[in-house]
Amino acid sequence: MYFASDNAGPAHPRVIEALAAANDGYAMPYGVDASMERVRDRLREIFEAPEASVHLVATGTAANALALACMTRPWETVFCTRMAHIEEDECGAPEFYTGGAKLTLVDAPDGMMTPDTLAAAVDPLMGRAVHNVQPGPVSLTTVTERGSVYPLDRIAAVADAARARGLKVHLDGARFANACAALGCTPAELSWRAGIDALSFGGTKNGLLGVEAVIFFDPAVAREFELRRKRGGHLFSKHRYLSAQMEAYLADDLWLTMARSANAACARLVAGLSRLDHVTLLHPADANIVFCRFPRALHRRAHEAGAAFYSLDPIEGEGDARARLVCDWSASDENTDRFLSLLA
Ligand SMILES: *Cc1c(COP(=O)(O)O)cnc(C)c1O
Secondary structure, eight states: OBOSOGGGSOOOHHHHHHHHHHOSSOOOSTTOSHHHHHHHHHHHHHTTOTTOEEEEESOHHHHHHHHHHTTOOTTEEEEEETTOHHHHSSTTHHHHHTTSOEEEEEOOGGGOOOHHHHHHHHGGGTTOOTTSOEEEEEEEESSOTTSOOOOHHHHHHHHHHHHHTTOOEEEEETTHHHHHHHHTOOTTTTTGGGTOSEEEEOOGGGTOSSOEEEEESSGGGHHHHHHHHHHTTOOOTTTHHHHHHHHHHHGGGHHHHHHHHHHHHHHHHHHHHHTOTTOEEOSOOOSSEEEEEEEHHHHHHHHHTTOBOEESSOOSSSSEEEEEEEOOTTOOHHHHHHHHHHHO
8 A cells, every 4th residue: 555656666577678678788888879779760750850959868847957957047937836846945055056046936836837926926026136146947747746637728828928028948848758647648748739849858757767757849958958967976887877767668568558557556555445424535636645634543544554654744633634645557456445444
């Protein structure tokens, strides 16, 4: 009964097999391996973006921070939500890699900005004197840190509002696959067609050992990214082992198959939770993350029975506490049903 996070799940066996297959003989280092060539071609094909520049790093923090560094001058500010991973969970890496750019927090009900909340944050900074930070890029996340998925027209509306002000848009897609599967849209629709300039395309949360792709739809940024990745210590020498994971991920749409499994597991969990009167769902659970609230006594019972999940409030005493539950590609119906029966 493991619902703590999707990065706690195993890597897919086909990814491990691909690594074993890659572990044969010699391959050129630093991203000029033949497998990287295929990964680049395949991602360009999947995203219908023949010019896009594609780079691999081992963590989502590196993907976000290095991508944003290429889009932000040190005296600018990045617009994101209060709960954004870049704000809450990256130990200041975006500020560090941008050379000290600020983050400005945008209101976001259910984790999603609107064109109006973005405008309310950006407009007071437009045309300001040298005393103020200057407006920089907007960074969105989908699946959001609250488990919701931006509808495509909502991303496009926010990106339009950004573009109207001359700002670029980055998408933190640590769970891009889950969002894409939830929307049933194409990768292009969830990125450049909706106005996204740069994408962190996640793999680790969805069945890889540790690889994320950074994709720039404007290839002019490629060289700067390459330099920043090396300077930041994130260029892998034995790069073929990153490429091999990503190649296996893309082959036969394994990335989407795994995301659909995770989302289906979460839908089963949500359906079960919503049948329980004493459980309240807190945000739209559009993909593979659900936030809910239920009696503290049941938190204790579930934890004691071995369920792993984050209780977001103290669980001693009476009353409700909030929980965050995440499903990964390997989640089984049997474990979900066991968990639900503990809460029933
Ligand atoms: C997990 C996650 C990341 C990447 O985190 P790392 O631990 O650096 O790999 C980025 N953004 C979001 C929204 C995440 O959930």
